[in-house]
Amino acid sequence: MTVTTEIGKARARKEDARLVTGQTNWTDNIQLPGMVHIAFVRSPMAHARITRVDVSAARSAPGVIAAFSGADFAAEQGSLPCAWPVTPDIVMPAHPPMATDEVRYVGEIVACVVARDRYAAADAFQLVDVDYEPLPAVLDMEAALTEGSPKVHEAGNKSFEWPFAQGDLDAAFRDAPVVMERTYRQQRLIPCAMEPRATVAAVSGDEITLWSATQIPHILRFLLAVILGIPEQNLRVVAPDVGGGFGSKLQVTAEEVLTVLLARKLGRPVKWTESRSEGNLAVHHGRDQLQRIKIAAERDGRLRGLSVDLLADMGAYLMLVTPGVPLLGAFMFNAIYKMDAYSFKCTGVFTTKTPTDAYRGAGRPEATYAIEHAMDDLAAELGMDPLELRKRNWITHEEFPYTTIAGLTYDSGNYEAATAKAVELFGYDDLRKEQAERRVSGDPVQLGIGISTFTEMCGLAPSRILGSLAYGAGGWEHAAVRMLPTGKVEVVTGSSAHGQGHETAWSQIVADRLGVAFEDVRVLHGDTQVSPKGMDTYGSRSLAVGGIAVVGACDKVIEKAKTIAAGLLEVSADDLEWTPGRWSVRGDPEQGRTIGEIALATFAAHNLPDGVEPSLDSEATYDPNNFSFPHGTHLCAVEVDTETGQVKIRSYVAVDDVGVVVNPLIVEGQVHGGIAQGVAQALYEEAAYDADGNLLTTTLADYLVPSAADLPTFVTERTQTPSTTNPLGVKGVGEAGTIASTPAVVDAVIDALRPLGVRDVQMPCTAERVWRAINEAKGDAR
């Protein structure tokens, strides 16, 4: 029998068949008999006291079934959960899904209308009359922390302060030959998954089903049960096909809670579908940090110490993991570099803006941006090539496993190899030469090179570590493998996919492990009735945690099959050997049973050994013992027109090391899309507010998600240093590109402009900002 390995094969995806033909099951496609539609009325004020809500006119409008204000839910709606109280004294204000007496950001829900169709709901919701008594908006984090600032919440504007220190920082800075201080601002971003959120809920007796465009059906079910007091066994949550998430659907939302409550109140199926302009206001935002960093170094560039003082904008409330996001960065500012001391302090600040929470990378892109940007700045200060500076500081491949100054143990990596490959593909030396020529000739179009030798921590996460960080759940993942009598296989996974390709990748893992055909495997996910256990999908955890659970379940199937095969073949189990797909007698390979034959034998169960359960079905729950540490080197060359400020990416090379690759097509796709989102932060996107706290970027005309014409072709390659902490040797890849690319692009812009006296440009580096930076630098020079 020929053994073909599925791991590493560029399989086109199984998911595509429904996606390219329009047979997809988006939440908004669900139509149930008697279903009615919800429209939410949202606050137009950044901060105000609600003095009156009158829904009577809306209630009597044509086609309207019901209209409610916050008071109607006050007794049952509870408070939206925050699962990550990062310090014992954290200020965690109540967060009613529908505001009852005060609103704290534009977009907060104050009332709702339920009507026969979405048009009637949209008409009637304009008849809801709300009176507000304006309160001062709180928009700037530094101002918010000053004494006398208006308060977002009664308890004040500081949610928490989280300090962390390792090594002797004073010693590192005392007499340091070089000390560099920088302040960087991570602008606020809007995740903008292409599928707007949608919910449907239906009640049948005491059973409630919620369909939601969510990344986390399992966590959502658990938390809805807890906060609403619905017995968990009576609650089913389904994540049908979900059109992207990027963290934005890693949430327990007001709309989900209210959809469930409305279905229960009205006794009929209800549906809510978000518009994009509603979503830009109400989906949690990402990033928004002020980073003050201070580096101590030797003259030769070796790092002595790093201190980070972070202000993180929580927005108006703490959502599911809001306070934890900046802390994921705490372990990443030191990145791939060795140093003697490190300190980190994060202050979580309330403002009257949309709450922030996880957005692709969640804390690590912010940290990586700061350290990689600072390394390029430091290299410039020292008059050193930025690659050389990195080489003097990075962990060398012989040093793994390496425990960093932040206390994480990186299991494996080879920064030298990835960098060497990237430098060659990029033509680094030639580009440096061209850059020098353009500088000498005073070319109006200057060339800049940006470098990001990133790593990141993902594969969330060892449950014990999550516990030590006060996170409210574990980091394990669950899988089950069911052998059908025809020899086909069903795989149940707790990783709830929303575009990643789990159905394909998991099929490859199972085909490889069990020796069955790729086509014979079906992957089931995203419905708590089908896949009862799971921790869902975020933090680049699916393969490195969920995939390993699949391996564990397969291995149990194989072990069970061994006992049964021994019985069928009338030999001792010790005399059997496994080749993928088959147990056979050692030394007599003709004598054997395929896994399919053994599955059929358990179906009949006529001739099983005594005491053997007639089933091969197995499940496994895997708790990782470490994070996953993908790394890579991204190099970006930009051309900056110094007369217009226009930035054009000329070339972009990414060499990523994500360990063993199950499906290179999927990995490459993740890297492309990840880089694009990081480039978007560098050059295009920003959630902007006016002085009254109104979001100015509510549409895709104002919030500039890049199009195909705005992005270059990326050159992507890989090195492969297997992870040593899981049996597949895999690492996460979902967020790597986003984490890596932002500093590479911004550093390239600055690198082009340094000779003109430009030291920094605030992201996004729009033509206007770049042009202003050039002209301000000219002014300074004068």
Added chain:
Amino acid sequence: MTKVSMTIDGVRYDDEVEPRMLLVHYLREVAGRIGTPVGCDTSNCGACTVLLNGLSAKSCAVLAVQADGAEITTIQGLANGEWHPLQQAFHEEHALQCGYCTPGMILAAADLLRDNPNPTEQEVREGLEGNLCRCTGYQNIVRAVMRAASASQGAAS
């Protein structure tokens, strides 16, 4: 209410609709052609792109009554026994991840190739500027369109 009559994916539909009803809502909620999704409310994202009398149109920017008498092709009507070369190419080149933009992207690309059967990569990028994707970084979408173009060229020669 206004009478409208149109052919959608080869089937004739006669209905009475509110004059303000968007074509995309007519397709999804009246005709039950739910393969066409809605991604925004300002005609920026292109997820709802269909072919209207053979030309690409964002069906959120057209009223159902404006499509009276028209022939509409949605993603559900594109395959003709076997997948359209663009559907095949999107699959083979991994030009989709979550797939939400895919129906609109494929139909916009179909119109692009009708207009320019042999585009350069830059022409593909510019031609698809009105369709946003958040997952792929567009690289494999561009590859897929180029592949479908050469497949069609091959078939034609």
